[in-house]
Amino acid sequence: MTALKFRNNDEMPILGLGTFRSEPNEVYDAVLSAIKIGYRHIDCAAAYGNEKEVGNAIGEAIKQRLVTREDLWVTSKLWNASHGEENVIPALNTTLKDLQLDYLDLYLIHWPVALRKGTEMPEKACDFIPLSEVPLTNTWKGMEATLEQGRVKHIGVSNFNENHLKEIMTTAVHRPEMNQVEMHPFLQQKELKAICAHYDMHLTAYAPLGSLVDDNSSLRLLENDTIKTIAEARHMSPAQVALAYTIQRGIAVIPKSTNEARLLQNLETLNHMLTEEDMALLKGLDKGHRFIDGKFWEVENGPYTAEKIWNT
Template sequence: MHTLSFKHNDQMPILGLGTFRSEPKAVYSAVLEALKMGYRHIDCAAAYGNEKEVGEAIAEAIDSGVVTREELWITSKLWSDSHGMDNVQPALEKTLKDLKLDYLDLYLVHWPVAFKKGVEMPEKADQFIPLEEVPLTDTWAGMEAALEKGLVKHIGVSNFNTQYLKALLETAKQKPEVNQIEIHPFLQQDTLVDFCKQVGIHLTAYAPIGSGGAEDDALNLFKNVVLLDIAQAHGKTVAQVALKWGIQRGISVIPKSTNVSRLQENLDALKFELSASDMEKIATLNKDHRFVDAKFWEVEGGPYTAEEIWNA
């Protein structure tokens, strides 16, 4: 499988399995089947509420000889109720316990948003903590400490815009190695992609095939004429074309599915190439449309806005 190179010669498979919104019982079966198929990169997060089941599937695959731990790349994320240097390690240790692992390959700060310990999803302004009180640099110092202790091999961020990254890079002892953001043909993020490549930060695309549940046909990748034509020409699906487009930009992709045939379909995106003409056609499809719009962080009188998160 094609990989992205990290320090210490570590290699992250460019295509992985996302586990966002996967029900616990379904995610166990999906992870186990995916590992049997050849997936070696699993993307998790404490906030997804299913890391115990993911961990059970990983343990089963290792115990039965399907994979070794060393062959796997496991990513998880620090939830926003655990920002601040002293909160990182306890949150990480909980994730490691749930995943039944001694270390993570990659740990990400999930959002540049902080709120009070024990709050799952804030609904009132006083449940948030402004970044002035818990600076991202303080949280990052906790990430660096976890790295130094060997609890994680690599550290990074998620949903960080250019300005947040620049601020972090000014003081970081260890720069973020990954920024995980929403990327698909309708949200191509060229400016942020170019910046990350310039400073040596890998990108991982979540929602790489958009949202199949989009009610507006104009926002449904699976109904886009350009993508349908390219897919037909290659004898592939639109999902495979969207995934391959990301991969050929040098971006890792983590499509989520619990359907066995879709798991195989996504994995098979590695088995063909898009032409330069295909890539040029897809480049014209950008709509700057976010399926994850971050409006859920906006509450009356609160310290965060979607505009600030994406464009500050």
């Protein structure tokens, strides 16, 4: 499988490039190199603080005639400080300007968490807006407007649980087509996968390599013995095994790299196939472990807890 098909038959390449924590001075080279070697899907977000550099790289790739705009699938995300119907179009305008694009292929609500205007990362309770004040259904109306104006081809969400999805569905004219969530062999999200299938939504796996930020070495995904053994047997790298497992479950992956060799290695996952036996062994690794635990949304007396964000 190389692409996920949307309801209107548009196809999103199943493997894309992540750009979170790609420093502005590195991301230009990473995106341009990625496009040169064949990446056609770039995952961005206003919150990553590097959309201008990503835009410069996309612009350069188009100028060099490596690709046309239509060859690329570009995703971006509405930051938490722009929840609320009236704030979506202005936020999209900034993202499109930074990316030097006149449309996005996919626009997602980044988190089911709302912040006061201008807040990058919250420090105190008053930096947040409770969802009772700015309901997700209200922000979703703004997302639908982006679609109706033709500035976005598809709309979706990120980090949404079953309840968040259900709430949006109560008023949605255009249903979300994507939920981007953390997924890898240690966090397989089986229930959420079934719910998204029920709503005819695709999933994209973020942190598909385990994000590599967890200090607990016993939980380093790419050092897992099962993954390493399969990698050796199939002449793959551990990263390729982790990516192939998720892809073979019908889920898109967006591994981040700013390293040329690893960019190529990740893309070459598409040339490999795990066996049913490999898939069964990898299925057994699920431990519901989140590398991105959402605890950064918890402050004293604040309206959000990680528990409420993840669980229904």
